[in-house]
Amino acid sequence: MSTDAISRTAHAPGSEAELAEIVAGHFTTGQSLRVAGGGTRVQTGHVAGELLTTRAVSGVVAYEPGEMTLIARTGTPLHEVEAMLASEGQALAFEPPDLRRVLGGDGTPTIGGMVAANASGPRRIMAGACRDHLLGVRFVDGQGRILKNGGRVMKNVTGLDLSKLLCGSFGTLGVLTEVAMKTLPQAQARATLAFPGVDEAAALRIFSSALATPFEISGAAFHDGIAWLRIEGLPPQLAYRQKRLQDLFSGREIEILDADATVRLWRDLRDVTHFAGTEAPLWRVLVKPSDAPAIAAALRGLGGQVSLDWGGGLIWYCGPGEAGAVRDIAPHAVLVRRGEVEGPVFPRQSAPVERLSEGLRRKFDPAGILNPGLMEG
Missing domain, CATH: 3.30.70.260 (ACT domain)
Incomplete structure (x- = not known):
């Protein structure tokens, strides 16, 4: 999430316990928190609340190359994790992107931000998304309770897999403090x-x-x-x-x-470096691959440029267009770089999905203090 508006009151706890104490205090008072890792995934300057960054909750807890498993605290810089894996001939198979050049920020991508955003690159079409390689998590919910789910191997994941729920929730259900990931060998x-x-x-x-x-x-x-x-x-x-x-x-x-x-x-x-170096709005659009040519052509009709990834399942649109006009063409468009566009980052959900999402938010964050409004279209 972006480091814009970083001037607000900031909390940078150095441990899970300290983080939980901060969240519990804000739950009691009803004060909002803008949760961020390295500030490199989407721009969130419009989100109300004091900044809570997990960057100081850092360090690798365990890495077993033979078992191809990694456990790390969420503030651990992603480049450090990738270098450690590469030294053993391994990698994160889903190829997480680095959007710093696109967003123009100076933050450092973290492994927690990667999971919170379900950040997945071009290899997703073969290896799956980030959530497909997530084995377990520890997190602090909106009441300040420390919870954990999953384990170090796939067979330990029984019952409701909360780790998959937290992955891609952008800090709206809980603040991740530790993640367990599956690794794979690098291509030769x-x-x-x-x-x-x-x-x-x-x-x-x-x-x-x-x-x-x-x-x-x-x-x-x-x-x-x-x-x-x-x-x-x-x-x-x-x-x-x-x-x-x-x-x-x-x-x-x-x-x-x-x-x-x-x-x-x-x-x-x-x-997406071909859309770096400009402040024009940048949209990330998930589509059925068969619909990609028509949607791409319609988006280009607004006056911008497009590129395709994931075999046509992902469209990037960079250029002009109000939020309503873009989402009339691409209902699932996410506003990654705001530019001059007003409106929510995420698209409006259907009524049944919105009811389900609201129920989950009430369960995990009953006071609505974690990134309020971020994922509400």
């Missing part, structure tokens, strides 16, 4: 097939054909007239899959990017 080899001179409709046809094969596409994205397919794995497998994909698309112009170029390209696509 990688390459990208680039298809220049295509539009969104042609890109979607390429994605649909490639993703229907058994060749384990780990990235399918489009921007500025180029569609990209990424493949990763063991070197002999990679060569075979690359050849089969080239045969599948033999009627199209294809450029092959080597491993180094592939790493650079997909890091930039992951972080």
Whole structure:
């Protein structure tokens, strides 16, 4: 969440117990809290309340490379976690993005902010989202109670899996203090097939054909007239899959990017750096891939630019347009970078979903003090 409006009263507890005490005090008085990790996920300057940051609740609790499990306090910088995993040939398989360049902030992404936002990058189409690799959590609810759910391995997750509920709730149900994650081995080899001179409709046809094969596409994205397919794995497998994909698309112009170029390209696509360096509003839109070309064309009609990720399941729109106009085209659009746009960050939910969401908020945050209004459309 963004570090804008950081000048308000700030709380930076150094332990879970101290954090719980702060929340309990605000529950008693009814004072709101604006919960943030490193301030790098969405802009939340409009959220009322004193800032509560988890950045000082930091440190790796346990890492078992042989078991491929990691437990870390939520303020732990994400880059430190990734470096530690890389030293053992492992990674977070869902490829969490770093939106600092897009948001223009100077915060440091944390592992807790990653989970709170369910932050997932291009590899989501193959590996799943952040929540699919979450084993358990510890958190402080809106009354200041310390709760835990899940365990260190998948088989320990029984009953209601609260960790999946907290993942993607942006601090509105509880303040995460510790997360347990599943890790996976890093790919040994990688390459990208680039298809220049295509539009969104042609890109979607390429994605649909490639993703229907058994060749384990780990990235399918489009921007500025180029569609990209990424493949990763063991070197002999990679060569075979690359050849089969080239045969599948033999009627199209294809450029092959080597491993180094592939790493650079997909890091930039992951972080949406093609829409950095501007203050124009930036929207994140989840769609059915088959609807992506029509929605992308309609969004471009507002005067901005689009890119596709997740095989067409994710559209980024950067450009003008009031919130109502954007959401008339894309009802599930999330306003990641506000620019001059007024209105809520998250879209309005359907009545049944809103009733369910309100019931959950009353259960976990009965006084409504945690990021009030952030996820209410």
